[in-house]
Structures are given as C-alpha cells and as structure tokens.
Amino acid sequence: MAKVKGFLYVVCFVGSIALNIFFVINYLFAVYANKQLSWSQRAAADAEAVASVSCSGHGRAYLDGLIVEEKPVCECNTCYEGPDCSQFLPDCAANADSGDPLFLEPFWMQHAESSAVLVAGWHRMSYVFADHTSISQVLVNHILKVHSIARNAITKGKYIVFGVGSTQLLSAAVFALSLKSSSPARVVAASPYYPVYKTQTDFFETVHFEFQGDALVLKNTSDSGENVIEFVTSPNNPDGHLRKAVLPSANAIYDRAYYWPHFTAIPAPADEDIMIFTISKLTGHAGSRFGWAIVKDKDVYLNMCEYFQLAEMGVSRDTQLRALQLLKVVLEGDGSEIFHFAYEKMRDRWEKISQTVSFSKRFTIQEIPPQYCNFFEKIRGPSPAYVWFKCEREEDTNCNDVLGAANIIGRSGSLFNSEDRYVRLSLLKSDDDFHLLLYRLKELVAREDGTETM
C-alpha cells in the first residue's frame, strides 16, 4: 500500500516537473519567436476584438466605427439590419449602382494574418521619404512585380507616379498633357464613357483645356485631332470592351483600372504612353484612394509630379504603407491567387446574369467574345465588372425606370453619354448585393414570360 502511495507521489512529482518544463519551454519559445509583444499588444487586441464582433455574415464592425455601450456597432450590408445584421429587409431595392469592389472582401478575410499592418505612432511623420520624394520606392518595386505577374503592362523605361486614387491621376494627366501646347486642348472620350471624365474636366477647367464630349463626333468632323486629349478606358466602363483610341493623333490617357485578369482577358501587356491603374479594382480597396500612373514621356511625368506636389504634396504615407502590405499578399506564392479568386468570382456572377437574361426577349446584355489571355495562357470567357443592360422594347426608352419598377437600382445610360435604353449594373459589390440583384432579375424575367403568356 505504502509502495503504491510512494509510486503515485513519484508519478505526480515527475508529472508536475514535466508540466513546468513544458511551460518554461513554451515561454522561452514564445520569447524567441518574438511572440511576447509589448507596446503593439493593445492595438492588436483592439483590432481582434472588433473583428470578433458577430454581424451574421451580413455586415462587419470597424475599428473606427461607432461604439455603443463599449461594444463596436455592426455596419450592415444593404438590405440587412438589426444589432447583428441578421434581419433581411424583403422590400429593399437591389442596389447595383456603384462600382464598390466589395466582391474582394472575402479574399482579405481569408488572408487576415498576412494582410494586417500595424502603424506605429511615429511612422513616417516627415513630408518626404529618405530620397526626398513623396513616393515609396519599395512600393514602386512591388507594383512593378505585380504587373510582371499579371502580364498586363510594359513598365520598362517608364516613370511611375502616385495619386489619390485613379480619379486624381486622370485630372493630373489632363493638366500635364495640356501644358504641352499653348492653345487649349480639347478633351474627349468615346461614348459610352465613364462620367467622371466630363464632370471632373468641366469642374477643374483651366485656360489650357476644356471638355468637348464624344471622341467619335470629333473624329467624324473634318478636324485633324490636333491638340486633343482622349480618355480611353480599356476594358471600357460601362461595357467591358477592350478599346483603342479613336483619334490616332490625340494624346491618349489610357484608364487601365479594369485591365486585370479579374475582369478581362489580357491579350497582350499594355504599352501606352500614359496608363492609369488603381488599387481599388486590383485589391478592392476603394476606400484607400490609391492609384498610380505609368508614364513614358519625362516632361509629362514631371508635370504630373508638379501637379501632385502643388495639389497636396503626395499620397498619404499611411496609405502607401497599407498598399505595400496588400501587394505583399498579392505577391505571395506565385502571385496568381488573387487573380484566380477574382476571375472565378466575376465569371460566376457574369454567367449567372447571362443565363438569367438569356431567357428574356425584353432585355439583352453586351456580348464579350472569348479571347486568348496572356495571364491564364488560354482562351477564356468574359468576367466584366459591369453589365451593360439594354431594354429592347421600343417603348422602354428609360430602362432604369423599368428596372426601378422591379426594385433594381442601376446607373442610367445617359450618364455615360449613351441612351437611357441602357443601364449599367455593377457586378463588383458584396455577395449579398449580387444575390439580391440576381434574384430580382430572375423575378423580372419570369414576370415577362407570365405577361407574354397572358
């Protein structure tokens, strides 16, 4: 009996010692692996606490959101409400208006660890980087790598300049090009075109340039196209078609926001004199307001640099730091994961919409032919960012009204300098938004059959 007792004592003692050794090794390992955090602990814990708030998959809480009773408040997706966003609002409109690229949000939630970035209180307080510019060369290098993987742009021997989103780069490019000539430049774009080209150029009009509308109209006049600046969006917003400048002698600004495998085949790397890209349509971070231009001509580049220096002394270093972290994730592995993720999601959405509309005699959508893609190294089908939706019935001159009656919100064709028989429907938004759009479109097309058989 005493022997058994003694044995048990020994087992317990050895077990206890072993447990202690385990704890000590664990502690030392944590220290070695730099897992014992000090000043960064609070910020990290705050971010995790906010991320752990449950919003039923139909919303999320943010670090800078409202706090009620010490708890971060859920911000719900459209058509959801309640403290945890669990209540669906059945009469809520399917909003396919904006180009908010939330379809990529799940990608970043899957890459929570690698995409997080902790900004120290003293991070980059200065106006300039060590090289006295306001542009992070490390970020430039990452951008160049992303282009070389996506095979969507020739960057060699060209200059890179950053802007507050591609929006600002468009304006800077017009300014820069317009300084090349003493007479005012005429700014044009072929219809249908992205509305900002007109609204922005009109608002910021100087003595050096003015907006003159449709490039096709200008082409059809006897005009030579001299001293013309042409915006070319390729693939085009709203219709997703790959485009070239219609005025060969114009100074073209290529808006390449959508020239990623997400949205289009990449037949060849783009090689224009001015190409504008944005993180908004690459990683989905529209809120970060970060874009870049790839510029061939040194004088144009220097004019653009002067623009950014005088407009706001460069892009926020906080934004540049975050963009860098996001691009590091994009470049992980062979750098193709985000392109596969985005392409598959966009293709799936397009196919579902296509199939739905194929049952309709009243509505059509744009046709985009399959094409060889330099990135996927095969022929691939369409996956555009937007549906260019058309009401075919003669009486349906305002297609957005027709959609509105079916509780769908789109963007009217006239905003793109086209007919209101067209409506742009965004495929870029959250899964919730897309599912509701699809559901409402299916209902609309089904009712059409009902009407016709009545």
Place this chain on the structure above:
Amino acid sequence: MAKVKGFLYVVCFVGSIALNIFFVINYLFAVYANKQLSWSQRAAADAEAVASVSCSGHGRAYLDGLIVEEKPVCECNTCYEGPDCSQFLPDCAANADSGDPLFLEPFWMQHAESSAVLVAGWHRMSYVFADHTSISQVLVNHILKVHSIARNAITKGKYIVFGVGSTQLLSAAVFALSLKSSSPARVVAASPYYPVYKTQTDFFETVHFEFQGDALVLKNTSDSGENVIEFVTSPNNPDGHLRKAVLPSANAIYDRAYYWPHFTAIPAPADEDIMIFTISKLTGHAGSRFGWAIVKDKDVYLNMCEYFQLAEMGVSRDTQLRALQLLKVVLEGDGSEIFHFAYEKMRDRWEKISQTVSFSKRFTIQEIPPQYCNFFEKIRGPSPAYVWFKCEREEDTNCNDVLGAANIIGRSGSLFNSEDRYVRLSLLKSDDDFHLLLYRLKELVAREDGTETM
C-alpha cells in the same frame, strides 16, 4: 536523515505544484485579458521588430523601408550616417529649410502603446462610410473635442470637410469661393506670405480666379476689394504674427495651421467663415496628408465637398483611421499633454535662438510680444514655428548667401514675396537638426565679434 530527505521531497513537490498553478493562472489571465492574439500577432511582431532596430537615436527604421540581409535599414537624420546612424558628418549643412514637424516625434515614441493602430486587410474597402459620405463622423467628433480643449476655434453651427492636407484645402477653398461670382476672383495675400498660395493658385488657375499678389498693394489702390479672395495665415508663416485680413470686404480664407498652443498664444477662439487646420502642425504627422476646414456658409461647404468628390473621392480611410487614433491620444487625460510638450519644446528652441542672436549686431529676428493665452490661462511668451531672420548690414542683401557661407540652409525671403534680406529658419525639425542649427548660428555670431574686434 530520511526525515530531512522526505521533507525536501515535499518542499520540491509543493513548489513544483505551486509553479504549475502559477503558470496555469498566468495562461488563463492572458487568455482572459485577450492577450492571446491570433491573426494580428504577425503584424504586431513585425512592427516591434522594426522599432527595435537600433539607429543610435539619430534615425529610425520603418516598416516600409529597405530590408538588407533580412534586416530593416536605418534611415538616418540629416548629417548622420552609417549602418546605425552613429557617424556624425561634421561638414554637413544645418538644414532649417522645411517645415517638417519632427519635433513631435519623441512625443509619439513616448506614447507608443496608445498611438499604435492595427489595420485589418478588410478595413473600410468601400468608397463610402455607412452614412454614404467619405468623412468619418467619429473622427469629426474627435476633431471638435480637440478644438474645445485647445480653445482655438468656434465650431458650433459650422460644417467640417476633410482634405489631403491643408494644402489641398487651400485650393478647394479658392475654387469654392470663386464659384460665388460670375466674374473672376482676384486671389491675394499680405506679404510676407506662404509661397504655396501663389504657386498653387497659378498652377490651378481657372476662368474663375487668378493670383494677384500682395493684399497690401491692392488695399492701397482705389479698389473696393470686391470679388477678392484673401489668404490670411494666423499666426503667419514665416513670421509668427497673429494677423487679420487687410481687405475687410474680401472673402478670407484663414489658414490656421499654426493656431495651436504649440506656436502661439491663443487670445480667443478663432471664428472666421473659413478656417483651415492640419494634423501636420498639430500632431506632427505631415506624411499623413490630413487636414480639415471649418466652414460657416453652407454653399461654400457644398462647393468644397464637390471639389473633393471630383478631385479624388475623399481622403483615404486608412489616413482617417490613423488620424483618429492620434487624436484619441491627444484627448487622453485632460487633453493638455501634447500642448504642454509642444509649447515647452518650441519655447525652449526659440529662447535659445533669441539668446544667440541677441549677441549679434549683424542679425536680428522678429519680435513677438508676450500675450494672454486662452488655453494656458496666463500671459505667455513666444514659441513660433519659424525664425524670420534678418541681415541688418546694408551690403547683406542676400541673407541666405550669408547663412549659406556659415553652412546653414534657410528659405529665402523672396519666396515669401519679401526681401532676400530675410530668411526663414525652421524650428520644427528634429532635435538633431535644431542642435546643429543652434551650433552653427552660435559660431556665426561668435565670428562676427571676432571680425569686429580685428
């Protein structure tokens, strides 16, 4: 003997068990206190690893800096070099040119824990906040609180709009005001004035406004001052004087960048129609490019909103998040700590420069009278951001040349539309920069005595 042995066994056993209990409680406490991080761990550890790189107190490594042999590289302060920034370059010029507000960097290093912010990969991807604006209302509320503590602005009943630094807000305000009238507005500022007013207004000149130089010249003509926009910097950059518009009938844009207890007495809260502030001169985060305007008139406010929407769709959400975290630190306790820190540092710098120049017959600096301060609730002496340095000798018409010969770099008076007999010397930079400036100035003044006694 056996008894002693047995007793030792018991002690060891109890000790071991006690240690086990300690470890378990410690672990549970860490879990309870949310110190067991998951996805945020990597970002936090990366930030701490970079912060722990030793740069001898004369530089720092950044998260987005160069990495050589897997180690972040030190970015050294001016006049220091070497892998750990320990080598002082004795012939290096004292650079007092820029308004880089690095004097506040030590404050943020002291508040490492509270000022850090961790940005999740999916943070604020959308173009808009929940209220469909591009402005964080939570941040607006924090800004209002800071003003109420600093007692430097009346915000009640006014609108707030964000810009990419005060630089962009200046331009937006000119645009917004110029739309009030059909004839072109004349933009002026009283000399000496901040050079950006001219360069920016010239560069972005539309049919609605043009820069016309010195407000005092316009005042002295028979002109009524109608349809004039006047920039008023108060306290003034370069000379630190509190100012009012010289043209009472003009639309004034008050640049209040320096209207903080750091740099001036606050005789009363400012209450102008357009007041522009920037985080750059409040917290020292020039690199974040974040400013705000407080605007009385609704139409002007709406015009400015349109400007930001068309220019770039608002300020980066990453920047807004960081600004929020910084202002949370500013508001800690009674919210006065940063003002005391900044005031004491700037006053100390000013007094050292004043004392040095007081020994000179060749040079003078501006006089700023002591004044009652609404924030400190007492009469206080000057602590301006810049020295407005003057060469008094008739032959020293280019004072920057005189300083240059003494290895000091300042900004020439002519850039401020003043004489080159004046030079602006920045007191805002790092301790290293200031110490070198002071050292070189002392040398210069000492040499002056030597020359005179020869």
